Amino acid sequence: MDTSKLVTDTLARGCAWLVFPAPLEQRFLRDGAAQRLLLLQVAGLGSAVFFAGMVLADYFMIPDQLSLAVILRACVYGPICLLGVWFFTRYHWPRLIEWAVAGAGLLAAGISIVLSLSSGSPLAVAHLVILSVVVVYATLIGRFWPMLVMCVLIAAGHAYAVHQHGQWLNGLGLATTLLLLSSMVFALYGNYTLEHSDRQVYLLDLQESSLQAELTAANDALALSARTDPLTGLANRRHFDDFLAQVWAHSQAQRSSLAVLLIDIDHFKRYNDQHGHQAGDRCLCEVAQALAGTVRKTGDLVARWGGEEFAVVMSHASREMAQVMAQRVVDAVRQCAAPHGGLATTAPPVTVSIGVAALTPWHGETAQALVQAADTALYEAKARGRDQVVCTPREGLLQARIKVRA
Numbered sequence: 233m234d235t236s237k238l239v240t241d242t243l244a245r246g247c248a249w250l251v252f253p254a255p256l257e258q259r260f261l262r263d264g265a266a267q268r269l270l271l272l273q274v275a276g277l278g279s280a281v282f283f284a285g286m287v288l289a290d291y292f293m294i295p296d297q298l299s300l301a302v303i304l305r306a307c308v309y310g311p312i313c314l315l316g317v318w319f320f321t322r323y324h325w326p327r328l329i330e331w332a333v334a335g336a337g338l339l340a341a342g343i344s345i346v347l348s349l350s351s352g353s354p355l356a357v358a359h360l361v362i363l364s365v366v367v368v369y370a371t372l373i374g375r376f377w378p379m380l381v382m383c384v385l386i387a388a389g390h391a392y393a394v395h396q397h398g399q400w401l402n403g404l405g406l407a408t409t410l411l412l413l414s415s416m417v418f419a420l421y422g423n424y425t426l427e428h429s430d431r432q433v434y435l436l437d438l439q440e441s442s443l444q445a446e447l448t449a450a451n452d453a454l455a456l457s458a459r460t461d462p463l464t465g466l467a468n469r470r471h472f473d474d475f476l477a478q479v480w481a482h483s484q485a486q487r488s489s490l491a492v493l494l495i496d497i498d499h500f501k502r503y504n505d506q507h508g509h510q511a512g513d514r515c516l517c518e519v520a521q522a523l524a525g526t527v528r529k530t531g532d533l534v535a536r537w538g539g540e541e542f543a544v545v546m547s548h549a550s551r552e553m554a555q556v557m558a559q560r561v562v563d564a565v566r567q568c569a570a571p572h573g574g575l576a577t578t579a580p581p582v583t584v585s586i587g588v589a590a591l592t593p594w595h596g597e598t599a600q601a602l603v604q605a606a607d608t609a610l611y612e613a614k615a616r617g618r619d620q621v622v623c624t625p626r627e628g629l630l631q632a633r634i635k636v637r638a
């Protein structure tokens with residue numbers, strides 16, 4: 233299934249369970265991985281500092297266990313947290329890192345429960361409020377499902393601790409229980425809402441970028457078809473005109489020579505009459521291929537001029553270079569697989585006649601005049617018996633003629 237359909241379906245279905253179909257979920261994790269990692273790195277380092285700072289609460293509430301608290305906070309939780317941050321910075325496991333956040337929360341809560349249970353202080357039960365702080369801190373950054381599991385386990389640990397303290401449903405035990413449960417409900421609700429909107433926004437972004445990509449592809453295809461001849465796949469007349477105008481301007485600025493070749497298939501009407509229009513189309517394609525295979529220099533363009541005529545623009549090409557290229561085209565077409573067969577004198581191969589014109593453009597001349605000159609040369613090639621190249625006069629002479637015409 234393609235991504236854009238998957239995204240549309242998922243948007244329509246909604247993501248109430250905070251999980252996308254597998255390929256989308258993988259992409260969601262991958263795309264958000266760098267940002268999540270940064271957040272969790274900062275939060276992980278912050279939690280090591282924050283949890284060490286909790287030693288102040290230990291000092292006031294369970295002074296008899298202060299040294300154990302320092303050991304557990306500074307020598308157990310802190311290093312494990314730093315190790316986790318190092319591990320996930322080195323190994324990018326976006327799914328596991330979310331569960332590691334829950335693991336860190338559970339470790340912090342576990343340490344608080346151990347400290348509370350091992351203390352004989354009258355405030356040992358009140359010390360369990362730290363669990364609410366742990367829950368809020370973790371759910372601010374964690375993903376919903378790992379946080380839900382963490383909350384359930386912390387709630388069970390808390391219930392066990394107040395039960396051990398003998399304050400199940402009374403006094404401070406009840407107060408810390410209510411505080412913990414309400415913190416969990418609010419924190420999880422906020423967490424769910426945030427993750428839900430996070431996912432929704434991700435889907436909408438994805439949908440927009442895939443629509444954008446489709447639009448760009450459609451525009452590109454449209455632009456390509458607007459300048460391509462559908463039968464031969466060569467550039468069409470419009471593209472030829474635009475390209476010639478560009479090369480002309482460039483050659484004028486650079487004072488370099490350019491050439492135009494006009495190519496016409498000989499006796500093509502007879503070919504059509506003999507073999508039918510479809511075979512004529514195939515023949516046009518073969519000639520087009522022969523042309524494209526011969527004129528391959530970047531900066532040159534082969535186009536279908538219209539009907540059975542083709543045209544070539546050669547940038548940075550002198551009259552002599554263009555003449556050599558035209559002769560190669562004549563040979564290539566003669567060798568291509570299309571047998572003429574329509575006329576005894578030209579059978580077996582299909583042949584072309586070519587008119588060549590080349591000059592260095594000066595002000596006052598136009599590209600159209602150059603094409604006109606190539607057309608006149610083509611006419612002459614036909615008149616001289618076809619299957620040949622005729623070049624316009626040398627540059628100076630051609631320039632003079634073009635000026636006279638203009």
Ligand SMILES: Nc1nc2c(ncn2[C@@H]2O[C@H](COP(=O)(O)OP(=O)(O)OP(=O)(O)O)[C@@H](O)[C@H]2O)c(=O)[nH]1
Pocket residue numbers: 463496497498499500501502504508509510511512513516538539540614618
């Ligand atoms: N099959 C096919 N034939 C085409 C296409 N476009 C033009 N033609 C045919 O090309 C032929 C051109 O004929 P003419 O202009 O008389 O030229 P010619 O028979 O090639 O004769 P010379 O150019 O003088 O050698 C016509 O029969 C057109 O129908 C096309 O797209 N496909």
